[in-house]
Amino acid sequence: MMGSLLLPLLLAGAPVEAPLPPAVAEALAKAPPGTRIGLVVVDPEGREIVALRPDERFIPASNTKLFTTAAAFATLDVASPDMRGGATVRLEGQGTPTVILAGHGDARLSSAPDCRVDCLGELAAAVARRTGVVGDVVGDDTAFPDERWPQGMSWNNMDGAYGTGISALTLDDNVATLTVTPATPGAPPRVVGDGYYRIGNAATTGEAGSAKTLSVERMPGSDLLRLTGSLAVGATPVVLKLGVDDPAHRAAWRFTQLLRAAGVTVRGRITVRHRPLSEADDPVRRGGVPVATAAPVPVLASLTPPPLAEDLHQTNKTSQNLHAELLLRRLGASGSVADGHAVVDAVLARAGIARVTYDFADGAGMSNYNRVTPRTTVALLRWAETQPWGAGWRATFPVAATDGTLARRFVGTPLAGRLTAKTGTLNAANALAGTMIAASGRTLTFAAYANDMPGDASATPAIDAALVAIAAAN
Structure with a gap:
């Protein structure tokens, strides 16, 4: 077993760079001109086989999720039913009560007609059993401060599923779906949504075989x-998944629909309750004083989602941004990004990782402010091997040519089914980090980052070819 004392030595005592084997250099030379690549590969004994720019800081894209999910495995009870995160409903006031739908960080609440677990419809049924008439319906996400998007995320991502708003009250992945079906040539295509957004349809139906140029835009804050x-x-009809600016409002809007379907008359408005970010949400500004715990509020009904381990599996396999951001907020007592990062820092300190080797502005990797060195990621991966949760964490990584975001990579190569790693893609950034079984049968740990590709070209083929060459030579 490798102890944590070895990790600072790995970071500080390894050579600055190791010579690149010719086949690896040839593979990386095919990356787009101007690409900056960092690559560290370590054998089971901790010796570096390859070290290219090992201590330079790179934008890690969705490799950020490695750090968030490792902290979740290290600090949260991920194996038991999620007793804390489930949504609740309560009634306030006499006569015609106000309905308060409150979220507490669960990422999997569903309003789908075929929902079987963690279903919003159960809460609507509970209200219907108590009363047939209600006033306002309030979406309450005050369990977390209002930090809907990370610092450093490109605003143009906000209108899509990858950049949807983050909220303690999350429903249906905070995504609205639109289906666009062609009509007759020259006519506008048919557009079907759920009614949450207004639609301005200036698209046309083209002749058979013509190119698809369909696009959808929504300015931030607009409906x-x-x-x-x-x-x-x-x-084939096109299904568009659209981001939501105010998830608590959309959840309350959808809950209103379900209440009416359950026979409840809704006489009031759809409103929200948010909690502004304050000094109490920053562990530095509050000087280490513990966050005050509010007294429990009596509820009419609550949901208990499945164990977080299931969600962690989805988060890393499919690189689910929203779920990773909610995990980050659930790490800390206040539900803030700063509190979550304080927990990540504490976990990495236990791993012997120096604070100067990384910076994170979010939990998923959409922020261009994130930075990490290849050696730091390798150190995290190797330290996790010594932890009781390490095997479960690694099982959430995609497998080459098999599943998740690696299902179509390394197909037909010796690494198919033998490389397990987290991917990452962002503006001018590609990442891959994990483990691979080399030709010798030994397991190598690696982290590969590429930044600064011109025109947002991909360096993924070059990285993959380099890893195949390394595995073949070892």
Whole structure:
């Protein structure tokens, strides 16, 4: 077993760079011109086989999720039913009561018609059993401060599923779905949504075989979707997944629909309760004073989601941004990003990782402010091997040519099914870090980062080819 005392030595005592084997240098030379690549590969004894820019800091993209999910495994009870995160409903006031739908960080609450577990419909049924008439319906996400998007995230990502708003009251992944079906040539395509967004349809149906140029845009803060471009007649309908600016409002809006479907008359408005970010949400500004715990509020009904381990599996396998951000907020007492990062820092300190080797502005990797060195990621991976939760954490990583975000990579190579790693893709950034079984049968640990590709070209083929070459030579 490798103890944590070895890790500072790994970071500080290893050579600055190790010579690149010719086959590896040849593979990396095919990356787009100007690409900056960092690569560290370590054998089971901790010796570095490859060390290219090992201590330079790179944008890690979704490799950020490695650090968030490791902290979750290290500090949260991920194996038991989620007793803390489930949504609740309560009634306030006499006569015609106000309905308060409150979230507490659960990422999996569903309003799908075929929902079987963690279903919003159960809370609507509970209200219907108590009363047939209600006033306002309030979406309450005050369990977390209002930090809906991370610092450093590109604003143009906000209108899509990858950049949807983050809220303690999350429903259906905070995504609205729109289906666009071609009509007759020259006519606008048919657009079907759920009614949450207004639709401005300026798109057309093109001739058979014409190129698809359909696009949808929504300015931040607006409820108007603008469709432009063309979709060929006879083409497969296009399903668009759209981000939501105010998830608590959308959840309350959808809950209102379910209440009415359950026979409840809703006489009031759909409103929200948010909690502004304050000094109490920052562990530095509050000087280490513990966060005061509010007295429990009596509820009419509550949900208990499945264990967080299931969600962690989805988060890393599919690189689910929203779920990773909610995990970060659940790490700390206040539900703030700063408190979550304080927990990540504490876990990495236990791993012997120096604070100067990384910076994180979010939990998922959408922020361009994130930075990490290849050696730091390798150190985390190797330290986790010594932890009781390490095997469970590694089992959440995608497997080459098999599943998740690696299902289509390394197909037909010796690393198919023999490389387990977390991917990462962002503007001018590619990442891959994990373990691979080399030709010798030994397990190598690696972290590969590419930044600064011109025109947002991909360096993924070059990284993959380099790893195949390393595995073949070892």
